[in-house]
Amino acid sequence: MSITSPSIDKVKLLERCLGNSALVEKLRIAFLSSLPSERHLLQDAIEICDLSSVARIAHKLRGTASNMCAIPLSEAAHQVERVARNNEIDLIAERWWDLNQQIEKSIDALSVRDSNPL
Amino acid sequence: MTLTTEIPSVTEAKSNGLKVMIVDDDPIALEILSNFLRESGYTVELAMNGKEALEKMRYFSPRIVISDVDMPEINGVELCRAIRNRPSIQYTYLILLTSHSDTKSLILGLDAGADDYLSKPFRHEELRLRLEGGRRLLSLEGRDMMIFSLAKLAESRDSDTGTHLERIREYSKILATELMTWPKFENVVDAQFVELIYLTSPLHDVGKVGIPDNVLLKPGKLTPEEFEVMKRHTLIGGETLGASAQAHPEASFLKMAMDIALKHHERWDGTGYPFQLKGEEIPLSARIVAVADVYDALTTKRVYKPAFTHEAAAEILYKSRGSHFDPDLVDAFSNVETQMRRIRFELDVQMHANEESIKTNTPLSVPELGTYPAPVPSNAF
Numbered sequence: 001m002s003i004t005s006p007s008i009d010k011v012k013l014l015e016r017c018l019g020n021s022a023l024v025e026k027l028r029i030a031f032l033s034s035l036p037s038e039r040h041l042l043q044d045a046i047e048i049c050d051l052s053s054v055a056r057i058a059h060k061l062r063g064t065a066s067n068m069c070a071i072p073l074s075e076a077a078h079q080v081e082r083v084a085r086n087n088e089i090d091l092i093a094e095r096w097w098d099l100n101q102q103i104e105k106s107i108d109a110l111s112v113r114d115s116n117p118l
Numbered sequence: 119m120t121l122t123t124e125i126p127s128v129t130e131a132k133s134n135g136l137k138v139m140i141v142d143d144d145p146i147a148l149e150i151l152s153n154f155l156r157e158s159g160y161t162v163e164l165a166m167n168g169k170e171a172l173e174k175m176r177y178f179s180p181r182i183v184i185s186d187v188d189m190p191e192i193n194g195v196e197l198c199r200a201i202r203n204r205p206s207i208q209y210t211y212l213i214l215l216t217s218h219s220d221t222k223s224l225i226l227g228l229d230a231g232a233d234d235y236l237s238k239p240f241r242h243e244e245l246r247l248r249l250e251g252g253r254r255l256l257s258l259e260g261r262d263m264m265i266f267s268l269a270k271l272a273e274s275r276d277s278d279t280g281t282h283l284e285r286i287r288e289y290s291k292i293l294a295t296e297l298m299t300w301p302k303f304e305n306v307v308d309a310q311f312v313e314l315i316y317l318t319s320p321l322h323d324v325g326k327v328g329i330p331d332n333v334l335l336k337p338g339k340l341t342p343e344e345f346e347v348m349k350r351h352t353l354i355g356g357e358t359l360g361a362s363a364q365a366h367p368e369a370s371f372l373k374m375a376m377d378i379a380l381k382h383h384e385r386w387d388g389t390g391y392p393f394q395l396k397g398e399e400i401p402l403s404a405r406i407v408a409v410a411d412v413y414d415a416l417t418t419k420r421v422y423k424p425a426f427t428h429e430a431a432a433e434i435l436y437k438s439r440g441s442h443f444d445p446d447l448v449d450a451f452s453n454v455e456t457q458m459r460r461i462r463f464e465l466d467v468q469m470h471a472n473e474e475s476i477k478t479n480t481p482l483s484v485p486e487l488g489t490y491p492a493p494v495p496s497n498a499f
Binding site: 067 | 143144145146147149150153154157188219239242410
């Protein structure tokens with residue numbers, strides 16, 4: 001994993017996997033493949049103002065990102081989840097823009113396989 | 119995400135460890151948790167939601183379930199409720215995974231039967247400690263089951279006793295709980311005492327394993343000589359449990375079990391056996407079980423007598439206040455009569471449902487104790 005940005009804390013992730021770099025690689029591929037579809041699901045829900053689905057999808061993304069030690073992404077997902085739960089429609093677009101940025105950064109960070117993860 | 123297809127269905131741990139099921143719709147969470155548990159020596163099964171968990175529990179039978187709350191199909195709270203409502207011979211320890219902001223779900227989960235919770239994302243050390251807590255509780259359950267099994271084994275030689283042991287421990291618990299509210303017993307009976315008497319009262323007749331069949335199983339009245347032989351069950355039980363208590367002085371339940379087995383046939387006025395102890399020379403635990411045992415004997419049908427009504431049995435207890443029984447215990451009995459009647463009724467219903475279930479080979483669907491409406495009409499007894 002080429003993680004030059006702070007999007008994902010690779011040291012912590014390896015610790016969470018008890019030093020199992022094969023598992024880290026497996027998770028990298030899985031997370032990378034899931035992010036575009038999660039983004040589409042969120043975008044669709046936001047476009048039709050389905051705030052309950054927005055909150056649910058953001059909540060799940062927040063948890064997965066947290067497990068992957070992608071803290072900025074988790075935080076951004078939490079913000080979207082929070083405004084959706086509070087029905088703060090006027091803030092959704094702004095928070096979604098932030099989250100989208102973090103998804104992009106995370107995809108970039110996850111896209112290049114690092115020959116020596118640590 | 120297609121990660122789950124790569125996860126083995128059942129992952130055997132390095133050692134033959136405790137079975138743990140992880141339930142989460144996030145495959146990454148499942149992977150990280152299962153890796154940690156496998157490395158810690160547990161045997162792990164995975165499920166993506168509550169429905170799948172319940173299906174897999176039919177053959178995997180986990181001792182611990184770690185479940186996310188927010189899941190499709192059946193969520194974590196509903197899963198807790200379903201696990202608690204299913205008939206099971208062993209306790210399943212439930213840990214809910216929650217986020218800090220999800221306190222409402224956490225409360226619902228605990229109310230539905232969860233034992234503990236873990237904040238997401240989990241920390242290794244915290245999870246390790248939570249699991250150790252679960253293991254401790256399950257090992258206590260193992261001890262309790264062994265004690266009750268031992269009592270059941272001893273009772274199995276006796277004929278037609280039905281749910282005698284179950285009733286004795288419930289009656290003893292009710293009486294002890296009542297005494298706990300009395301100022302006089304403030305420093306004697308506490309929650310631990312109640313727990314111990316519930317645990318140990320079924321061993322009151324464990325010494326009957328040493329009584330010959332021709333005496334123990336005799337349908338008619340015993341001769342004086344035979345009765346002397348029968349009386350020895352108190353000494354046999356007391357000696358057996360006393361030896362264990364001496365070897366393990368830290369195990370307070372053994373001391374109480376010995377007291378009960380040895381002295382539950384003593385009488386308040388000193389006319390009982392085996393030592394003719396009087397009044398408070400008789401341990402409180404044995405005085406409690408004496409009332410519970412006689413009430414149960416009176417209200418149960420035996421080959422040599424019909425079942426007395428609750429009223430008739432209570433009348434006998436009241437007449438024996440201060441002679442056979444501790445006056446305080448008889449007064450306590452009068453305060454909890456309704457509960458005693460209800461327990462008798464509920465266990466009777468359960469026993470018949472069990473018998474029916476065995477006969478017809480159908481799953482048992484009997485509510486837990488305490489779920490029957492009160493009061494029960496007096497003519498039901």
